[in-house]
Amino acid sequence: MEKRNTAQKRAIQETLERMHNHPTATMVAEELAKNGNRASRATVFRVLANAADEGTIGRLRISQDDVRYDGNNKRHYHLHCRVCGKVVDCKL
Secondary structure, eight states: OOOOOOOHHHHHHHHHHOOSSOOOOHHHHHHHHHHHOOOOOOOHHHHHHHHHHTTTSEEEESSSSEEEEEESSSHHHHHTTTTTOEEEEOOO
C-alpha cells in the first residue's frame, strides 16, 4: 500500500530536516506553527512516529519521557549533555 505524501507531511519532514537540534515532536509542531503551517500536534506526532517506524528518520530515546527525532539518517552517534539537555551529532 502506497503512503500518501501530503503537504502537511512534507512540511513536517522539511521542518525536521531544517532543525539540527534533535527536536521533540512538540518542538517540531511549535516550529511549524511559527512559520504559519497548519498541522495539529496529533498529526505531527503521528507523522514523526510513522517515519521513525519506517526508518526514514531517526528516533532518539534520551530518557523514558524524552523522545527526539533526527532528520539525518546517515550512520552517526549522538552526545547528550546531562546538564543543559543538548543533543549533538558525533561523526564516526
